[in-house]
Amino acid sequence: MSTYIVRRIIGLIPVLLGVSIVVFLLMQLVPGDVAQALLGISARPEDVENLRRSLGLDRPIWVQYLSWLGMVLRGDLGISLQQRTEVLPFVMDRFQNTLILTVAATIVSLVIGLPAGVISATKQYSVFDRVSMLIALFSNSMPAFWLGLMAILIFSLKLHWFPTSGMWPVVGERTLPVLLSHLALPALTLGAASAAYTARITRSSMLEVIRQDYVRTARAKGLTERTVLARHTLANALLPILTVVSLQFGYLLGGAVLTETVFSWPGIGLALYNAISFRDYPLVQGAVLVVATSFVVVNLLTDLLYSFLDPRIRYS
Amino acid sequence: MSREAFVNIMMDGGLDRRELVKRLVALGVAAPVAAALAERGQGAGAAPVASSAARLPAAQESDGTLIVATEADIESFDPGHAIALASTRVNYAIYEGLLKYTPGTTDLEPLLATEMPTLENGGISEDGLTYTFKLREGVKFHDGADFNAEAVRMSYRRLIDKEFEHYDDTNTAGFFLGDLTSVDPVDEHTVTFTLSKPNAAFLTLSNVYAGKIMSPKAIQEVPVAQWGEGSYGTGPFVASAWDKGISATLVRNEDYWGTKPSLKTLVFQPIIEPTARVAALLNGEVDMIVVVPPDSIQSIKDDPNLTYEQGDSLQRWFIQLNTKEGPFADKRVRQAVNYAVNKEGLAHDVLRDSAVPATQPMAPAHWTYNPDITGYPYDPEKAKALLQEAGVGDGFSTTLMIPQSGSGMMIPVPMNEFIQGNLREVGVDVQIQSYEWVSYLGLWTQGLNADVTMANMSTLETGEPYFIHFQLSGDFTPDKGGWNVGYYDNPEVTKLLAEALATPDDAQRKALYEKTWELVVDDAPWIFVVNDLQPMAFKNSVTGYLTSPSYVIDFTTISNTPQ
Numbered sequence: 001m002s003t004y005i006v007r008r009i010i011g012l013i014p015v016l017l018g019v020s021i022v023v024f025l026l027m028q029l030v031p032g033d034v035a036q037a038l039l040g041i042s043a044r045p046e047d048v049e050n051l052r053r054s055l056g057l058d059r060p061i062w063v064q065y066l067s068w069l070g071m072v073l074r075g076d077l078g079i080s081l082q083q084r085t086e087v088l089p090f091v092m093d094r095f096q097n098t099l100i101l102t103v104a105a106t107i108v109s110l111v112i113g114l115p116a117g118v119i120s121a122t123k124q125y126s127v128f129d130r131v132s133m134l135i136a137l138f139s140n141s142m143p144a145f146w147l148g149l150m151a152i153l154i155f156s157l158k159l160h161w162f163p164t165s166g167m168w169p170v171v172g173e174r175t176l177p178v179l180l181s182h183l184a185l186p187a188l189t190l191g192a193a194s195a196a197y198t199a200r201i202t203r204s205s206m207l208e209v210i211r212q213d214y215v216r217t218a219r220a221k222g223l224t225e226r227t228v229l230a231r232h233t234l235a236n237a238l239l240p241i242l243t244v245v246s247l248q249f250g251y252l253l254g255g256a257v258l259t260e261t262v263f264s265w266p267g268i269g270l271a272l273y274n275a276i277s278f279r280d281y282p283l284v285q286g287a288v289l290v291v292a293t294s295f296v297v298v299n300l301l302t303d304l305l306y307s308f309l310d311p312r313i314r315y316s
Numbered sequence: 317m318s319r320e321a322f323v324n325i326m327m328d329g330g331l332d333r334r335e336l337v338k339r340l341v342a343l344g345v346a347a348p349v350a351a352a353l354a355e356r357g358q359g360a361g362a363a364p365v366a367s368s369a370a371r372l373p374a375a376q377e378s379d380g381t382l383i384v385a386t387e388a389d390i391e392s393f394d395p396g397h398a399i400a401l402a403s404t405r406v407n408y409a410i411y412e413g414l415l416k417y418t419p420g421t422t423d424l425e426p427l428l429a430t431e432m433p434t435l436e437n438g439g440i441s442e443d444g445l446t447y448t449f450k451l452r453e454g455v456k457f458h459d460g461a462d463f464n465a466e467a468v469r470m471s472y473r474r475l476i477d478k479e480f481e482h483y484d485d486t487n488t489a490g491f492f493l494g495d496l497t498s499v500d501p502v503d504e505h506t507v508t509f510t511l512s513k514p515n516a517a518f519l520t521l522s523n524v525y526a527g528k529i530m531s532p533k534a535i536q537e538v539p540v541a542q543w544g545e546g547s548y549g550t551g552p553f554v555a556s557a558w559d560k561g562i563s564a565t566l567v568r569n570e571d572y573w574g575t576k577p578s579l580k581t582l583v584f585q586p587i588i589e590p591t592a593r594v595a596a597l598l599n600g601e602v603d604m605i606v607v608v609p610p611d612s613i614q615s616i617k618d619d620p621n622l623t624y625e626q627g628d629s630l631q632r633w634f635i636q637l638n639t640k641e642g643p644f645a646d647k648r649v650r651q652a653v654n655y656a657v658n659k660e661g662l663a664h665d666v667l668r669d670s671a672v673p674a675t676q677p678m679a680p681a682h683w684t685y686n687p688d689i690t691g692y693p694y695d696p697e698k699a700k701a702l703l704q705e706a707g708v709g710d711g712f713s714t715t716l717m718i719p720q721s722g723s724g725m726m727i728p729v730p731m732n733e734f735i736q737g738n739l740r741e742v743g744v745d746v747q748i749q750s751y752e753w754v755s756y757l758g759l760w761t762q763g764l765n766a767d768v769t770m771a772n773m774s775t776l777e778t779g780e781p782y783f784i785h786f787q788l789s790g791d792f793t794p795d796k797g798g799w800n801v802g803y804y805d806n807p808e809v810t811k812l813l814a815e816a817l818a819t820p821d822d823a824q825r826k827a828l829y830e831k832t833w834e835l836v837v838d839d840a841p842w843i844f845v846v847n848d849l850q851p852m853a854f855k856n857s858v859t860g861y862l863t864s865p866s867y868v869i870d871f872t873t874i875s876n877t878p879q
Contacts, residue, residue: 030755031751031755031758031759032754032758039399039488041399042488043490043491044797045761047488047490047491051485054485083560084392084542090560149592152592157595157598160599163596163601164595164596165595166562166601169601170383170562171383171583261589262592263592264588264592266562271561274561277753277754
């Protein structure tokens with residue numbers, strides 16, 4: 001088991017190298033560079049040239065990449081060109097904010113999606129099944145942007161339940177209740193689409209298992225329907241659900257740019273979007289490294305969870 | 317039944333309060349009821365949703381605090397690194413120049429100097445190459461250092477003197493200070509600026525923009541890269557915190573040498589998405605918002621608790637045309653597209669009157685604006701006749717490049733689509749190519765070509781016409797490092813612009829510029845479209861806001877006292 005984990009972690013290295021090279025090259029392909037972005041509209045060409053030189057952007061691409069890589073190997077992700085701050089602490093802070101949002105959204109997704117899927121499967125073609133699957137289709141199809149603005153309109157502007165933006169009020173104390181009130185709408189918006197997905201996959205996965213012989217046997221033994229559903233059906237239907245949920249989780253960790261923009265949530269998606277707009281390549285590279293690492297780690301944890309849920313699965 | 321009554325019944329029914337909130341939360345109906353529960357006393361800790369609902373009004377009542385939701389985060393507290401309006405708006409409150417714009421105008425008045433240098437008082441030399449300032453005494457920087465002639469010198473050396481050990485090689489002041497060669501103290505409170513060539517815009521360019529004065533102590537002791545993080549000015553507010561991308565907080569400078577502001581705390585919170593910015597104001601989370609999106613203006617005007625304000629500005633929004641090659645090389649075609657664009661309709665229908673139609677390069681608020689120029693009123697028939705005359709009566713196709721957003725660009729996509737529709741009506745088929753802002757700047761500075769013959773841009777002019785030189789003079793085409801991206805080259809205009817910049821007398825200079833605008837409008841190297849009116853909105857509790865054409869907000873006169 002532990003050798004398996006070590007092997008997977010070592011496997012991370014080529015992934016990260018590949019990702020960083022691809023992102024570095026992509027940044028070079030986009031017109032406009034950070035010198036232009038920093039100096040803005042009133043930049044004279046000689047100023048842009050000077051700045052480019054002083055930032056080392058006039059060196060060949062591979063030299064720039066290798067010097068960045070050298071720094072990373074020494075544990076230094078460099079300085080953000082736009083924020084003029086160290087990349088690592090900044091990225092970790094934003095990543096943590098995204099993690100909070102992602103966990104909350106996943107909870108929303110499970111709390112709504114799992115029961116909805118289970119009920120839909122047990123009462124296939126019932127009114128509940130049709131209505132909930134219709135709602136699922138709707139919330140999965142609506143863009144997060146629109147959903148977020150609607151949530152603001154209803155829950156903030158009409159009902160005054162929750163604030164519209166930010167993670168904390170800019171003035172005032174920072175307590176858990178305050179955080180939760182700011183978290184509610186973005187988590188709901190982000191969780192809605194994911195809940196829809198969870199509900200649909202739960203339903204189909206349950207339907208598959210529910211027709212198995214051993215479920216019929218369990219019923220024939222006289223077990224209560226609740227036990228049949230929980231112990232024999234859901235437990236066996238969990239693997240595909242776990243796969244989908246964890247994939248979604250990993251995906252959301254990359255930052256939900258639209259949701260973060262609508263709610264001004266200071267997460268990694270918004271930071272990455274700004275960094276790309278600014279051609280702030282140390283920040284882009286740093287953020288991408290953290291996101292890629294987290295994605296791989298989440299996948300690894302999921303694989304380990306498989307063996308916990310299904311004792312037949314063993315890694316060596 | 318009111319929610320309070322409901323709560324009372326439920327509570328008296330013996331349910332544990334904590335349990336009740338938990339159940340209500342689970343039911344998803346918690347907040348209003350839970351808010352009432354929280355109001356019944358006890359700590360907020362048990363009822364997370366409740367406490368926030370109860371907190372919202374409390375935040376509004378915080379006395380002497382103003383929260384401004386802005387279009388972007390600041391780039392830096394350091395005026396030597398401020399390009400976008402989002403940054404200069406904040407810097408003005410922290411740093412001061414020797415001069416400033418008189419609030420509400422673009423006239424200059426002394427700030428850290430005690431008088432305006434003029435030809436009459438000998439402050440400006442006859443040859444226009446040296447400017448001498450008398451400095452205010454008894455002023456201290458936020459870090460305790462004394463303000464004096466040496467401070468002024470060091471503050472400028474950090475920006476222009478490459479030999480200086482604390483020179484900031486990434487500063488963005490080059491454009492404004494290009495002609496300045498040295499700053500030399502005469503005595504403790506007198507300082508002289510020397511220029512390489514006469515520049516009538518110098519007073520405006522140096523002291524009002526990047527050339528604000530920074531503490532010599534900070535320049536020597538703080539690493540260059542950290543200047544933008546701290547508070548090293550002499551201004552009425554002190555920068556106290558900058559949580560990047562989240563908020564920048566300023567507090568009142570209790571030792572300020574001038575009239576102290578009424579506000580104790582001033583917070584700038586970037587909310588990039590315009591609709592979300594409006595929502596935050598409508599919900600009472602922020603006190604003031606900038607750059608109100610046109611579609612929200614009516615809902616703000618309809619809200620009895622909010623005030624909407626707009627006023628003249630020095631901004632221009634225009635489309636540059638390729639005058640060198642392609643269809644727009646013919647002056648009649650350029651005039652035709654000017655007649656074809658319905659500027660009134662654009663300002664009224666698309667921008668909801670938050671802009672005025674433009675008639676010439678300068679906005680009406682600019683002192684060199686020529687009121688005799690009527691420009692090109694909307695007249696599609698005249699446009700068609702001119703196209704006919706130019707031999708392109710059957711129309712033609714071309715490409716317009718635009719940014720998707722950008723500082724001062726207003727709402728470029730719907731605006732350009734409106735213009736595209738206008739031009740289609742006279743037979744000009746325009747393909748729009750849109751780019752994200754930094755990509756766009758990269759392409760735009762390369763200039764127009766035979767295929768892409770139109771480019772959209774906006775500029776916030778300074779109190780003296782200055783950006784305009786780089787946009788209209790034949791000496792500043794893209795190959796020569798300027799922004800005259802359509803290669804407009806009228807030798808008379810180029811000569812007049814250069815002459816105006818070297819003319820120290822205001823009246824003579826105004827006459828030269830007015831003549832220039834006349835020639836430029838007739839040549840029509842651009843489509844003159846609109847001038848922004850800087851739409852703003854704030855709570856009724858906010859008083860003392862004054863619109864300035866330069867977009868500067870004087871926060872010292874603003875107070876926020878909720879009823």
